[in-house]
Amino acid sequence: MTGVVGMFLLWMLSKWQKNGGPATTTQTLATTPTAAAAQANAAAQQAAANPTAANVQTAATAAQNAAAVQTAAAKKAKTATAQPSPWPQAKPTGLPPFPSGWEADTPPPAAVVTRAWQLLPVLWKKGKGSTAVETVKGRWITFQAQVHAGNKKGVTAYRVKQHGASASW
Numbered sequence: 001m002t003g004v005v006g007m008f009l010l011w012m013l014s015k016w017q018k019n020g021g022p023a024t025t026t027q028t029l030a031t032t033p034t035a036a037a038a039q040a041n042a043a044a045q046q047a048a049a050n051p052t053a054a055n056v057q058t059a060a061t062a063a064q065n066a067a068a069v070q071t072a073a074a075k076k077a078k079t080a081t082a083q084p085s086p087w088p089q090a091k092p093t094g095l096p097p098f099p100s101g102w103e104a105d106t107p108p109p110a111a112v113v114t115r116a117w118q119l120l121p122v123l124w125k126k127g128k129g130s131t132a133v134e135t136v137k138g139r140w141i142t143f144q145a146q147v148h149a150g151n152k153k154g155v156t157a158y159r160v161k162q163h164g165a166s167a168s169w
């Protein structure tokens with residue numbers, strides 16, 4: 001008798017999933033505010049066109065992710081405005097030419113992210129491609145105004161290229 005009940009439950013579960021039960025695949029969530037909002041919008045449209053439980057759940061998850069990503073970006077911006085700006089720094093001789101002697105600072109440390117947020121309005125006043133070279137936590141960083149995903153104004157951080165074990169800057 002237990003085998004019959006188990007088979008019945010498996011059959012019901014398969015029918016439920018075919019008719020809109022929870023999806024068995026996982027969705028990769030976006031990490032930027034623009035991409036997360038686009039993903040949430042697409043999921044909401046899919047759920048509106050085909051309102052299965054799986055589509056509604058996917059739309060809800062995408063909306064929650066978009067809100068969380070936007071909140072995190074707003075928190076970074078607020079933290080950056082609360083941090084004091086560093087004193088003007090004299091650029092030492094011997095730094096390599098930009099961009100050939102520099103590489104993207106990925107993943108950027110929190111101090112670099114904070115300074116990039118602070119420099120966002122400063123660099124964009126000068127326009128796309130403008131740069132600032134500063135030392136952050138003992139490392140020389142070049143910040144450059146660039147257009148990021150979703151046609152958003154952003155700042156990209158570059159560090160001196162690492163040749164071998166470590167650089168002298």
